[in-house]
Amino acid sequence: MTNAALVGDKLVQRGRIAIYEDSSDEEVETRLKMFTHRALLANLISGAHGPRVAVGLTADGAGFPNVTADDTVHPTTGPRRHPHPLHDALDRIFIARGNEPLPGPCRPNLVECFVDLVKAGYKVFIKPDMSEYFLPGTQRGIEYRVSVDLSERNAMLGGGMFVRLTLTLPKTIAEKADFALPQLLNDLEWDSPDPLMQCGGWALLAPDLQPGPNPLRPTDELLPLDKTSLLYGAFFPNASMTAGLAMDATLDALARVGRTVRWLQPDWPN
Numbered sequence: 001m002t003n004a005a006l007v008g009d010k011l012v013q014r015g016r017i018a019i020y021e022d023s024s025d026e027e028v029e030t031r032l033k034m035f036t037h038r039a040l041l042a043n044l045i046s047g048a049h050g051p052r053v054a055v056g057l058t059a060d061g062a063g064f065p066n067v068t069a070d071d072t073v074h075p076t077t078g079p080r081r082h083p084h085p086l087h088d089a090l091d092r093i094f095i096a097r098g099n100e101p102l103p104g105p106c107r108p109n110l111v112e113c114f115v116d117l118v119k120a121g122y123k124v125f126i127k128p129d130m131s132e133y134f135l136p137g138t139q140r141g142i143e144y145r146v147s148v149d150l151s152e153r154n155a156m157l158g159g160g161m162f163v164r165l166t167l168t169l170p171k172t173i174a175e176k177a178d179f180a181l182p183q184l185l186n187d188l189e190w191d192s193p194d195p196l197m198q199c200g201g202w203a204l205l206a207p208d209l210q211p212g213p214n215p216l217r218p219t220d221e222l223l224p225l226d227k228t229s230l231l232y233g234a235f236f237p238n239a240s241m242t243a244g245l246a247m248d249a250t251l252d253a254l255a256r257v258g259r260t261v262r263w264l265q266p267d268w269p270n
Contacts, residue, residue, distance in 0.1 A: 098158015108246035160237040174228035200234035
């Protein structure tokens, strides 16, 4: 479970690992290895993109005028190297996996997931090319949309699976929503005793704060927004794919819907 927090003028990435009392020694060792590997990768990716992220955060209207990329000296190794020499390893692993077909057991089968979700009673729509399905609904007066998409590529990690959760905020919340709201939700995610499959973070989408052109698609179109929304985005690169991940990520996103709307509308009658 990872997300980022603003601490003073620094954007700090945080990590959390869940180890239970009845976990076997083998499971504890596996989780620790996984956590360590993900922390190293997160640090490398953040270092490579730090200056660009800082520019975005300090842009007009973004709300973080004092954030800069970390150019301090490392206490052990001295001046930080950008790009880090291990970036070549990232390219060899992730870009290579993102450019080749996934092996059968790891390849997400959205049609199979779609059928199983419909059988379970969910309202699901799938694109004709079978590259994306989405689940719309409403909980506690908040509209949501969960999307699982195989059609886009990450600029650094190659092919994979995007999972997006969008919450359209009712007027009573939207009128008060600002950049503090996604930060609050990320903090609540962090403090929750039941961590979900956290791979992203919350962002605010408002009609007057529309994102620029999507760098992953050659188009000048802006995302059409007429209501204030919250977006939770997560990307699973091909190198991380395992059998059943698409369904797990979908159910995880639906669980996040239920938890988040309870935070946003705590007084809503059950």
